[in-house]
Amino acid sequence: MKEKFYITTPIYYPSANFHIGHCYTTIIADAIARFKRLEGYDVFFQTGTDDHGQKIENKAKETEKAPKDYVDEIVENAKDLWKTLKISYDYFIRTTDDNHIKAVQQIFETLYKQGDIYKGEYKGLYCTPCESFWTESQLVDGKCPDCEREVKEVSEEAYFFKLSKYQKQLTEYIESHPDFIQPVSRKNEMINNFIKPGLADLCVSRSSFTWGIPVSFDEKHVIYVWIDALSNYITSLGYTSDDSTLFDKFWPADLHLVGKEIVRFHTIIWPAILMALDLPLPKQIFGHGWLIIDGGKISKSLGNYQDPREYVRTYGVDAVRYFALKEVPFGNDGNFSEEALISRTNSDLVNNLGNLVTRTVSMTNKYLDDKAIRLDNDGEVDNNLISEIKKLQNSVKVKMNEYKVNEALTEIMDLLKKCNKYIDDTTPWIVAKDPEKKDYLNTILYNILEGIRISAILLQAFIPDTSEKILNILATDKRSFDDLEFGQVEEYLVKEAQIIYERIENK
Numbered sequence: 001m002k003e004k005f006y007i008t009t010p011i012y013y014p015s016a017n018f019h020i021g022h023c024y025t026t027i028i029a030d031a032i033a034r035f036k037r038l039e040g041y042d043v044f045f046q047t048g049t050d051d052h053g054q055k056i057e058n059k060a061k062e063t064e065k066a067p068k069d070y071v072d073e074i075v076e077n078a079k080d081l082w083k084t085l086k087i088s089y090d091y092f093i094r095t096t097d098d099n100h101i102k103a104v105q106q107i108f109e110t111l112y113k114q115g116d117i118y119k120g121e122y123k124g125l126y127c128t129p130c131e132s133f134w135t136e137s138q139l140v141d142g143k144c145p146d147c148e149r150e151v152k153e154v155s156e157e158a159y160f161f162k163l164s165k166y167q168k169q170l171t172e173y174i175e176s177h178p179d180f181i182q183p184v185s186r187k188n189e190m191i192n193n194f195i196k197p198g199l200a201d202l203c204v205s206r207s208s209f210t211w212g213i214p215v216s217f218d219e220k221h222v223i224y225v226w227i228d229a230l231s232n233y234i235t236s237l238g239y240t241s242d243d244s245t246l247f248d249k250f251w252p253a254d255l256h257l258v259g260k261e262i263v264r265f266h267t268i269i270w271p272a273i274l275m276a277l278d279l280p281l282p283k284q285i286f287g288h289g290w291l292i293i294d295g296g297k298i299s300k301s302l303g304n305y306q307d308p309r310e311y312v313r314t315y316g317v318d319a320v321r322y323f324a325l326k327e328v329p330f331g332n333d334g335n336f337s338e339e340a341l342i343s344r345t346n347s348d349l350v351n352n353l354g355n356l357v358t359r360t361v362s363m364t365n366k367y368l369d370d371k372a373i374r375l376d377n378d379g380e381v382d383n384n385l386i387s388e389i390k391k392l393q394n395s396v397k398v399k400m401n402e403y404k405v406n407e408a409l410t411e412i413m414d415l416l417k418k419c420n421k422y423i424d425d426t427t428p429w430i431v432a433k434d435p436e437k438k439d440y441l442n443t444i445l446y447n448i449l450e451g452i453r454i455s456a457i458l459l460q461a462f463i464p465d466t467s468e469k470i471l472n473i474l475a476t477d478k479r480s481f482d483d484l485e486f487g488q489v490e491e492y493l494v495k496e497a498q499i500i501y502e503r504i505e506n507k
């Protein structure tokens with residue numbers, strides 16, 4: 001039986017159309033999901049939207065739409081964006097889905113019945129015009145940070161989750177599972193800044209707005225949006241439903257991929273809820289850095305971004321995918337700019353990969369009548385290259401197992417550079433002049449074609465369109481992970497050379 005792999009992105013707020021930052025997480029998750037599928041895993045890759053909450057209720061009011069109508073439009077738009085970016089998700093969850101709503105109500109009820117949720121009083125600072133609660137530290141000059149008006153102290157009846165009860169269990173778990181929170185810097189931040197100072201019980205219901213899942217036994221309360229949202233990772237699998245096949249097969253998740261600002265929710269609140277429900281915890285939460293623009297966060301209010309589909313239209317889908325996967329060391333912040341996107345595409349996809357394929361195939365067209373066959377008559381320079389090609393699959397797999405996607409791509413790009421250098425060193429255009437060296441010429445081109453083929457097989461996870469184009473030009477059906485050994489192709493009969501990736505002129 002195939003081993004399973006369950007990977008998730010956060011479920012994004014459909015409060016406005018998505019930007020390149022949302023694409024960043026989703027493209028990385030997609031590359032990991034595709035890679036695992038190619039490795040033979042039975043993959044469940046999930047994304048979706050977090051439809052509820054006061055922020056969305058307010059946004060909908062501004063546009064005079066019902067909240068559901070407001071989010072429906074954005075969700076359609078998001079699905080189209082994922083299609084444009086070739087995101088291969090297996091399931092798209094929305095927190096307004098009926099089965100999700102039912103399951104969240106049941107989870108809440110279970111926790112209430114067993115005493116992990118109790119009724120108490122929520123004290124806070126309230127801005128009446130904005131219908132928002134604030135904490136002391138969120139206020140600006142003692143006033144509402146949104147409208148700058150006076151706030152007043154109020155208290156309302158609310159339900160609380162006994163987060164404090166899980167402090168010890170959670171600390172022990174995190175300490176004894178070093179891979180649970182990655183990178184390690186985020187693990188230390190969670191322990192030192194949040195858990196050690198003490199976990200307070202968490203207010204998990206609101207009665208000041210209505211756009212949420214009602215508490216089934218006390219309908220004037222809606223369930224706190226993070227309890228609603230985090231549960232998505234199990235409700236989608238049918239947790240609490242009659243059919244638990246998916247849940248039994250895929251839970252616990254292998255990887256929750258999230259931005260660094262929500263690691264806290266995923267490594268404290270979510271595990272505590274799972275502990276309360278007596279369920280296993282996800283194997284890993286990876287908190288990645290942000291894409292920033294001109295040194296600052298991509299922001300809806302600053303309007304410093306455009307629809308990511310514009311980039312795809314201008315530069316092609318694989319340029320956008322490749323940039324997201326390669327440019328930023330995973331875990332760190334990285335700058336996004338069109339200049340950086342252009343220069344990354346030209347250097348890696350056009351110069352390194354594209355030129356290599358085009359010149360190798362055109363020499364095979366020209367000197368060998370499209371044909372290159374496997375012979376065993378190599379000199380040292382050839383064996384050096386062959387041994388590099390042979391190492392590639394393993395080094396890429398190792399990096400991908402650690403989710404170091406950008407480093408996995410570096411391995412491939414480095415091999416392609418070596419192939420380019422091999423051409424410069426062996427000078428096939430000179431070898432071609434000597435009819436007695438026809439076998440050697442064949443060997444040179446065969447070796448590079450194998451390097452290209454093996455790289456293209458691995459690249460299917462990252463830039464699927466370009467990989468397919470290359471494998472089609474090589475006219476080979478040896479394109480699965482079972483075909484990653486050097487020398488699997490007996491004979492190439494390549495197609496006409498063509499440009500692999502169009503150079504982008506600077507704007």
Ligand code: ME8
Nearest residue numbers: 010011012013021022025050229230258259290291
């Ligand atoms: O937090 N760079 O939704 P959200 C990189 N609904 N990633 C970015 C980014 C940027 N500039 N901007 C956004 C929520 N992201 C909750 C999640 S999960 C149970 C609930 C990505 O719409 C990144 O993954 O604010 C971040 O964590 C997520 O979008 C936040 O999306």
